[in-house]
Amino acid sequence: MTRPLIKLTLLASMIAFSATALAAEQGLLAIITPSHDNPFFKAEAEGALARAKELGYATLVASHDDDVNKQNQLIETAIGRKAKAIILDNAGADATVGPVQKAKDAGIPVFLIDREINKTGIAVAQIVSNNYQGAQLGAEKFARLLGGKGDYVELLGKESDTNAGVRSQGYHDVLDDYTDMKMVAQQSANWSQTEAFSRMETLLQKHPNIVGVISGNDTMALGAEAALKAAGKTSVIVVGFDGSDYTRDSILNKGNIKATVLQPGWDQAQMAVTQADYYLKNGKAQKQEKQLMDCVLIDESNAAKLKNFNLAK
Numbered sequence: 001m002t003r004p005l006i007k008l009t010l011l012a013s014m015i016a017f018s019a020t021a022l023a024a025e026q027g028l029l030a031i032i033t034p035s036h037d038n039p040f041f042k043a044e045a046e047g048a049l050a051r052a053k054e055l056g057y058a059t060l061v062a063s064h065d066d067d068v069n070k071q072n073q074l075i076e077t078a079i080g081r082k083a084k085a086i087i088l089d090n091a092g093a094d095a096t097v098g099p100v101q102k103a104k105d106a107g108i109p110v111f112l113i114d115r116e117i118n119k120t121g122i123a124v125a126q127i128v129s130n131n132y133q134g135a136q137l138g139a140e141k142f143a144r145l146l147g148g149k150g151d152y153v154e155l156l157g158k159e160s161d162t163n164a165g166v167r168s169q170g171y172h173d174v175l176d177d178y179t180d181m182k183m184v185a186q187q188s189a190n191w192s193q194t195e196a197f198s199r200m201e202t203l204l205q206k207h208p209n210i211v212g213v214i215s216g217n218d219t220m221a222l223g224a225e226a227a228l229k230a231a232g233k234t235s236v237i238v239v240g241f242d243g244s245d246y247t248r249d250s251i252l253n254k255g256n257i258k259a260t261v262l263q264p265g266w267d268q269a270q271m272a273v274t275q276a277d278y279y280l281k282n283g284k285a286q287k288q289e290k291q292l293m294d295c296v297l298i299d300e301s302n303a304a305k306l307k308n309f310n311l312a313k
Helices: 003-026 039-054 068-080 097-105 131-145 162-175 193-206 218-230 245-252 265-282
Strands: 028-033 058-063 085-088 110-113 125-129 150-156 181-188 212-215 237-239 257-262 290-293 296-298
Touching: 028 039, 028 068, 028 265, 039 058, 039 265, 058 068, 068 085, 068 097, 085 265, 097 110, 110 265, 125 131, 125 265, 131 162, 131 212, 131 237, 131 257, 131 296, 150 162, 150 193, 150 218, 162 181, 181 193, 193 218, 212 218, 218 237, 218 245, 218 257, 245 257, 245 296, 265 290
Parallel strands: 028 058, 028 085, 085 110, 110 125, 125 290, 150 181, 150 212, 212 237, 237 257
Antiparallel strands: 257 296
16 A cells, blocks of 8 residues: 555544544434334435534434334434434324423423424424415315315314324315315325225225315325326316425326425424534524424425425525
């Protein structure tokens, strides 16, 4: 090995060692989200991980798959490994209160993203999308696309999830004012593409003349679209919620999905890590606990700018 190459190798080793030492010095951040099979939750985890690495933290990234028991075990693991902080998209508004309290009692601050819990004062931050505002944007677009008339169905998210109820309420506070629009069915598909496909197949048998589907998230919207295509219903309009690249592609390719609502999952996750870092270094919260981030309507006018739950300027 030549002397310059030896120097370069040693330099690379020193840089790698320094980064490892910095991560060890800063400590461990636990990043816990629902299943990464859903691109929104995957983007959350990746956004948090990227920011944690930038700030020099070691990370534990895991998924609870919307299983409360699994979530509790992961939080126990984070406590056992003496994590400095936990970034959490939780598995239930009520069921998560106890585990967050347990982490707090162990001296580990928790920063919630995407989903709130039904108690304040135990998490340092609850950074969530303004789901009601976003749902109203989606509903207004849905009504315009349908020309303010016709039968439609609504696919609800997981009913134990606060976001599912808030989005549905936002939809109906707009759509119920349209007297010529009628919701003929409302069913939960539990945020699942597979369940949405199955539900849609059944709903089409009972209500073959629907003109629209409004969905609590993009994953269910994609399942509904697949069922509609299989049934030859290419003119039925679908509106989703999340702002995934998959719905972007459907919009651009003139599929059934005509619009979605972007909730900035990547930005939320990065904000949570930034605020965790501030808290750990300053001993106080950077901002108030409840933080709402406004959503953005995505349609044919701006879909091309959407990538990984971010909208290019």
